[in-house]
Amino acid sequence: MATTQRLAGSQRDRGTRAIDLSVQFGALALKNPILTASGTFGYAAEFEALTDVDALGGVVTKGISPRPRFGNPVPRMCETASGMINSIGLENVGLEGFRRDKAPYLGSLDTCAVVNFFGETFDEYVECAAGLDAIARDVGGVDALEMNISCPNIKKGGVEFGTDPHVARALVQACRQVTDLPMWVKLTPNITDIVALARAVVEGGADGLSIINTITAMGVDVRKRRPRIATVFGGLSGPAIKPIALRMVYQVARADLGVPICGIGGIATAEDVAEFLVAGATAVQVGTANFADPDCAVRIIGDLSALASELEVGRIADLIGTLRTDFEPICPK
Ligand SMILES: Cc1cc2nc3c(=O)[nH]c(=O)nc-3n(C[C@H](O)[C@H](O)[C@H](O)COP(=O)(O)O)c2cc1C
Numbered sequence: 001m002a003t004t005q006r007l008a009g010s011q012r013d014r015g016t017r018a019i020d021l022s023v024q025f026g027a028l029a030l031k032n033p034i035l036t037a038s039g040t041f042g043y044a045a046e047f048e049a050l051t052d053v054d055a056l057g058g059v060v061t062k063g064i065s066p067r068p069r070f071g072n073p074v075p076r077m078c079e080t081a082s083g084m085i086n087s088i089g090l091e092n093v094g095l096e097g098f099r100r101d102k103a104p105y106l107g108s109l110d111t112c113a114v115v116n117f118f119g120e121t122f123d124e125y126v127e128c129a130a131g132l133d134a135i136a137r138d139v140g141g142v143d144a145l146e147m148n149i150s151c152p153n154i155k156k157g158g159v160e161f162g163t164d165p166h167v168a169r170a171l172v173q174a175c176r177q178v179t180d181l182p183m184w185v186k187l188t189p190n191i192t193d194i195v196a197l198a199r200a201v202v203e204g205g206a207d208g209l210s211i212i213n214t215i216t217a218m219g220v221d222v223r224k225r226r227p228r229i230a231t232v233f234g235g236l237s238g239p240a241i242k243p244i245a246l247r248m249v250y251q252v253a254r255a256d257l258g259v260p261i262c263g264i265g266g267i268a269t270a271e272d273v274a275e276f277l278v279a280g281a282t283a284v285q286v287g288t289a290n291f292a293d294p295d296c297a298v299r300i301i302g303d304l305s306a307l308a309s310e311l312e313v314g315r316i317a318d319l320i321g322t323l324r325t326d327f328e329p330i331c332p333k
Contacts, residue, residue, distance in 0.1 A: 019305040020315040023057070025260045025283050026207045027182045028112055028144055030057040032304070033316060034273065034297050037264050037287030038063055038116035038146065038186075039088065043102040044109065050294035055301060058112035060210075060285060061102070063148050065118055066127045068094035078219050078228040083238025083266070084288055085217050087231040090118060090151065095131040099139055107140030114144045114184070118151040125161075126174050133179035144182040147175060149201070150190070150213045150235075162188040162213075165200035172204030184208035184262065189241075189248060190216050198252045202259055210262045210285065211252060212245045238288040242266030246279050253280020253321055268296060270303035274311070277319040 021032035035058040041047055044059040053059065071091030078085050093101065098115075106113035115132055119125035129145060136142035149162030149171060162168050172185055185201040187194060189212040198209055214235025219228030245265025253261055263281030267273060268289040276284045286297040293299070308316050 019308045019313075020317070021057075021301065021304060021308075022315075023282050023317050023320075025262070028058075030112060030283055032057040032301050033277065033281075033283040034301050034304070035060055035112070035114065035262065035283060035285045036290060036297050037285035038148065039086075040287040040290045043093075043098075043106065044113070045102070045105045047290075047294055051298050054110040055298045056111050057283060057301075058114055058143070059106070059109070060114040060116050060146055061098075061106070062092050063090050063116040063118050064092050064095060064098050064128060064132065065090065065120070066095050066124050066131060068092065068097055073230045075229050076231070076234070078234075080217070080219060080236065080238075080240065083236055083240035084291075085219055085229060085234040085236050086214070087229045087234035089231070095128065095135070098132075099135045103135050103139040103141030105141070112143045113141050114146050115142045116146045116148055116186070118148040120151065121153075121155060122171060122174065125171055126178055129175035129183075130178040133181055136181055142181065144184060144208075145175075145179065146184045146186050146210055147172065147206075148186050148213065150186070150188040160188055160190065162197065163191050165197050168197060169200040169204040172201045172206055176205030182207045184210050186210035186213055186264075187248075188213050189244060194248045195251050195255045198255065198257055202257045206259060208260050208262060209252060209257075210264055211249050211281075212241070212265050215241055215244065237265070239266040239268065242272065242275075246275060249276055249281050250279040250323065267300075268292075270300050270307045273300060273304055274307055274319055277316070278321070278323050280321045280323070282317075282320055 023030050023033045038060045043061050072087050072089030076087045117128045152158040153161045185206040214237045217236035249263045260282035262283045263276030264285040267286050289296045
């Protein structure tokens with residue numbers, strides 16, 4: 001769907017006041033601020049019978065690489081207190097499979113399709129960005145790109161591309177040369193200074209920031225004396241990471257880098273969404289919560305109108321970046 005044709009969304013709350021849920025995310029007009037996160041919503045078609053995909057502000061696809069990947073050996077997911085660990089290994093259909101089997105469906109949707117992508121080498125990132133740009137022109141189904149820089153850099157012994165701001169800047173710059181599509185960059189939280197990384201990718205040409213990807217973690221099965229997933233380490237997601245994600249979104253928003261932020265991490269309710277908006281995100285993505293309830297993101301959209309009404313905002317965008325830190329002194333003088 002063409003980015004400029006998107007209609008402003010508004011929903012009637014439980015009273016009579018219409019709440020305007022639309023947000024402007026850079027060049028993209030979203031009918032509401034709720035998207036689904038990469039790797040938790042397939043290529044959207046898988047959810048057609050389970051939820052109203054068109055009601056979403058957008059969908060973010062599973063990460064695409066130039067060629068198909070079969071992912072890591074099992075077990076590659078395990079549950080933890082307040083979340084899960086996964087090491088799927090970026091299994092995906094590759095560029096040609098995406099063009100043939102996935103893009104036409106995404107193009108038929110009445111919502112934004114954001115295509116997540118990555119490469120195992122510098123050149124593969126660029127190849128993938130160029131390939132998706134061509135698919136956007138020839139087939140459609142690609143309104144924006146989301147670049148996942150949490151992928152291991154094979155040439156650097158498997159260190160994530162996104163942990164070095166210099167490498168991340170150069171990678172974004174190179175991809176920027178081959179596409180005019182809005183390009184969001186998804187940041188890894190597995191670093192010390194999220195603002196330095198955010199600044200580097202904005203300097204490289206990012207149009208938006210997705211914050212955050214999963215946090216490196218592990219689980220142990222004490223009876224078997226084995227790690228709970230075959231690759232030992234995986235990525236922690238779900239409610240456990242929400243406070244960390246909020247902190248990082250707030251830090252980057254406060255740095256005022258001039259691009260919108262999409263908040264990600266443990267979002268499962270309208271109140272979670274509002275917290276991210278108040279902290280400075282313009283939109284959010286729902287991830288792990290989709291596994292427990294595939295209709296979760298759409299339910300949140302309904303609940304968000306009621307919450308906005310309770311918070312006395314007529315436009316959801318009025319919540320963005322409204323965090324107050326001017327506490328009254330606790331002790332009387
Ligand atoms: C099973 C699974 C697969 C994922 N695959 C991808 C992926 O391909 N690309 C990506 O950028 N993030 C991927 N993620 C990360 C999510 O998009 C999201 O950033 C993370 O799970 C935090 O959000 P959540 O706590 O709401 O799940 C994946 C997460 C899970 C749980």
